[in-house]
Amino acid sequence: MIEIQNVHKSFGKLEVLKGIDLTVEKGEVVTVIGGSGSGKSTLLTCINGLEPIDTGKIVVDGTEVHAKSTNLNKLRQKIGIVFQQWNAFPHLTVLENVTLAPRKVLGMGKAEAEAIGEKQLKHVGLGDKLSTYPSRLSGGQQQRMAIARALAMSPDYMLFDEVTSALDPQLVGEVLETLKMLAEEGMTMICVTHEMAFARDVSDRVAYFHKGIMAEIGKPEQIFNDPQHPETQKFLASVR
Amino acid sequence: MFGYTFQWNQALARLPKILDGAAVTMEVAVLSMLIGIALAIFLTLLRLSGSRPLGAIATTWVEVARNTPALFQIYMAHFGVASFGIHFSPFVSLLIGITFNNAGYLAENFRGALKAIPETQTRAGRSLGMSQGQAFRYIILPQMLRISFLPMTNQMVWAVLMTSLGVTVGMNTDLYGVTQDLNALTFRTFELFAIAAVIFYLITKIITLGARAIAWRLFRY
Numbered sequence: 001m002i003e004i005q006n007v008h009k010s011f012g013k014l015e016v017l018k019g020i021d022l023t024v025e026k027g028e029v030v031t032v033i034g035g036s037g038s039g040k041s042t043l044l045t046c047i048n049g050l051e052p053i054d055t056g057k058i059v060v061d062g063t064e065v066h067a068k069s070t071n072l073n074k075l076r077q078k079i080g081i082v083f084q085q086w087n088a089f090p091h092l093t094v095l096e097n098v099t100l101a102p103r104k105v106l107g108m109g110k111a112e113a114e115a116i117g118e119k120q121l122k123h124v125g126l127g128d129k130l131s132t133y134p135s136r137l138s139g140g141q142q143q144r145m146a147i148a149r150a151l152a153m154s155p156d157y158m159l160f161d162e163v164t165s166a167l168d169p170q171l172v173g174e175v176l177e178t179l180k181m182l183a184e185e186g187m188t189m190i191c192v193t194h195e196m197a198f199a200r201d202v203s204d205r206v207a208y209f210h211k212g213i214m215a216e217i218g219k220p221e222q223i224f225n226d227p228q229h230p231e232t233q234k235f236l237a238s239v240r
Numbered sequence: 241m242f243g244y245t246f247q248w249n250q251a252l253a254r255l256p257k258i259l260d261g262a263a264v265t266m267e268v269a270v271l272s273m274l275i276g277i278a279l280a281i282f283l284t285l286l287r288l289s290g291s292r293p294l295g296a297i298a299t300t301w302v303e304v305a306r307n308t309p310a311l312f313q314i315y316m317a318h319f320g321v322a323s324f325g326i327h328f329s330p331f332v333s334l335l336i337g338i339t340f341n342n343a344g345y346l347a348e349n350f351r352g353a354l355k356a357i358p359e360t361q362t363r364a365g366r367s368l369g370m371s372q373g374q375a376f377r378y379i380i381l382p383q384m385l386r387i388s389f390l391p392m393t394n395q396m397v398w399a400v401l402m403t404s405l406g407v408t409v410g411m412n413t414d415l416y417g418v419t420q421d422l423n424a425l426t427f428r429t430f431e432l433f434a435i436a437a438v439i440f441y442l443i444t445k446i447i448t449l450g451a452r453a454i455a456w457r458l459f460r461y
Contacts (some may be wrong), residue, residue, distance in 0.1 A: 076369040077369040083363075087361055090383065222408075
């Protein structure tokens, strides 16, 4: 369970999160929508401790993320994150990209890591690309590789930060299909996205962020058919 | 001017000795590169450490290495430190001087290479649970070495050529030193130095071509 309690976060004078409260249960899929600069991506990087927070707290399975005593390297093993820019490691093959962390972080043997890597790559449809270098892959394939790379650590939670935003339109579908598949398998996920159809289809709950505040959260049918907050209404009218 | 009579036979008869010198030159160059690369990585880490004093040490090293003559650096490593009662053999002094120079230039190359690697690479590693050190070692370092591979081969060529400065600290077993001693013995100046020059050229050419072959083999991504 991820508990976010009254989290405030500023970059310099700009306050990007103004008191966020959100609890995500195991197995739940929450999508976060909202305009640029609404703080939704920042929230994800705070959840796995890549960004510090100013006040409030984030607790993952009982561990407070930003407590001094927390071993972030350990904690991050159970929170996978995939970014808008997939950050393939260019000097490693697809399989090596996926097995690096299991081997070096979890101390797995080569054979064991490769078995897991192969399984995860097949899972995202890259079973035939194991020994290819990322530069030979399309953006969509690299993004799916990044997803497999995160999954190879067997995380309990997956965070997706606008994972389709940097892709050519015709490649968006294959990545969204992969996310859908994970959601159906019961992965706990928080997805920041601009893909409204995707949010409507896969989410248990949809949160609308506006200027650092979670203006509204609810079931997708409610958010999309009957938004309560005027900002949500405005936003959804503009993206339709 | 044209009264000089070439006597190539006399010079060529000394070729085995000259080649022995070439082996010593290679020894110095290779050692100075290996230690130089290790030191340059260390200097890079100092610069990345975020600590001002440590960064200043690295920057001073790089500045001195790149902005003073290599001859001065080798001279200091021999006669300079001798003023404080530290005495190195010519071989060691030459090695220290060239290694100091290599480390400085390479650290600067590495700095440029690091700029070419997006910061998000480290972030991606950290988000997979790697420590800062692991992310550097497994993700950043290999890319840094690959990006700076060609400048590194340049430095290797430069290291070979710099060994000729060893004569100023009494080095007489390297390619240049051997040639100079043979010249004093035979006065076949043009012939001996021409042979040495050809050998220098061949060594550096082999390094350049070898590096290209290695690059082709290693960097296929």
